[in-house]
Amino acid sequence: MDEVLLRSVVPGVLGVLVRRGADFAAAEDAVQDALVEAVRAWPADPPRDPQAWLVTVAWRRFLDATRSEAARRRREEVVHEEPGPVSSADDTLQLYFLCAHPSLTPSSAVALTLRAVGGLTTRQIAAAYLVPEATMAQRISRAKRTVSGVRFDSAGDVATVLRVLYLVFNEGYSGDVDLAAEAIRLTRQLAAVVDHPEVAGLLALMLLHHARRAARVADDGSLVPLAQQDRGRWDTALIAEGVEVLQAALARDRLGEFQAQAAIAALHADARTAEETDWVQIVEWYDELLRLTDSPVVRLNRAVAVGEADGARAGLAALASVDASVPRRTAVQAYLHEKDGDLPTAARLYAEAAAKAPNAAERDHLTRQAARLNSG
Structure with missing residues (x-):
């Protein structure tokens, strides 16, 4: 069984069901049922068109799960209007938009994207985010309920989808799922359809x-x-x-x-x-970036580049416009003071930055920097 193949066709299958009128939660359940059936049936009798096979089985599972016969007939009429499963780039793109719906929190949007578009299991997502599987299951269930019933009657926001994918990428690697590689795979997929x-x-x-x-x-x-x-x-x-x-x-x-x-x-x-x-050119690109998005993180990174291009004191002057609450500002301030030759101040700031570090790796690195200057 080719797991990579299965994960690559899941978005298209789920998108077809949603476009045909299934609400997201029910469609996702039906697709999971179809995947279970694929694991059972494909080794002995692999289909010529895996996505078409999954669409057919998932749609049948969805219809079987419908409680009302009247609702069943209405949905069956849709099948007759759109005979035969098709592979549609629009279906995949709409699924991206659905998972990045503005009503979802960033963490929920990321989890839903990994589940629905990435085809990862709840256990894999939970392991990647270092949370209990039950916690991640609840988060995904809430997200599915939130987007159930959302109709695609207008274009989605590509910028929101990109922000979600970038969040996935920045999670990096933990557990048995390489989220950076997964984000690249999903972004390649998005680039193929938009x-x-x-x-x-x-x-x-x-x-x-x-x-x-x-x-x-x-x-x-x-x-x-x-x-x-x-x-x-x-x-x-x-x-x-x-x-x-x-x-x-x-x-x-x-x-x-x-x-x-x-x-x-x-x-x-x-x-x-x-x-x-070429730090001078990097500063110029940061200036362009500031014109596009006046982000405090961009200002922080620009201060580092200015310090490299024009000297530490110029970098500290640029850093003065960055609010003290911005993450990693103290670490940048320490680096620029060290570059300027003020080692006692740099050592103190490295120690302060270590206390504020968002993870153990950064904390250890900054602590070593402080220790290095103090011992010197």
Whole structure:
């Protein structure tokens, strides 16, 4: 049984059922029943068209689960109006929009996307997010109830879908599900059904970031900052693909925030050494990004780039406009003070940043930085 194949066709199957009139929760249950039947039947008698087979079986399961004979007849009439299962890019795209519905919280939208579009089991999603399976099951059930009955009578918001996919990507890896790789797979799938430069921009950004993954963590599990990474461990094939996807998107002259972020990532990837990084151009791209989205995180990252391009004091001046509550601001402030030669202040700030760190890996890294300066 090809699990990758099953996961790739699930969105299209679920989208067909929803478009035919099934509410989301009932459609998802029917698709799961069809997948169970596929596991039983396919090894002995594999279908020529797996998606068509699943649509047929899932639709029958949905009809069988309908309590009212009158409702059954109404739905059967839809089958006659649309004979035969079809593979439709629109069905898959609408499913993305449904899972990124504005009525859902970001965490619920991510969970529902992984379940419905990604085809992951509740157990796999729970393991990836390090929560009990029962907790994740409740979250997904609430999300399905929220979107049940939503009709696709207007275009969905691609920007919202992209934000959800980026949230998935930034979760990285835990448990037996590689969410970064899963996000790339889903974004490739989205790029195949919607022609939008920001979809390409997000895909390029993911590829360029993912290319550096092997070099981000040392053998002892500690974080390795970008400047200290072994660039020989970067995936050059992913970098080449990311740059190619980005160039095609930028050529359409419809700049968006993901394209701008990808351009910054491409400049990092293009430098053979940290010293060869074109920080001046990176600052220019951050200026473009600020015009697109005046985000405090963008301002924070721009301050780092200014510090590299124009010196630590210029970076600290740029950092002054970033609110003190912005995550990782103290860590950036510590780095810029160290770069400026104020080691006692940098050591104190590294220790403060460690206390605020969002995870153990960052906390350990910042603690080591403080210890290094104090011992020196």
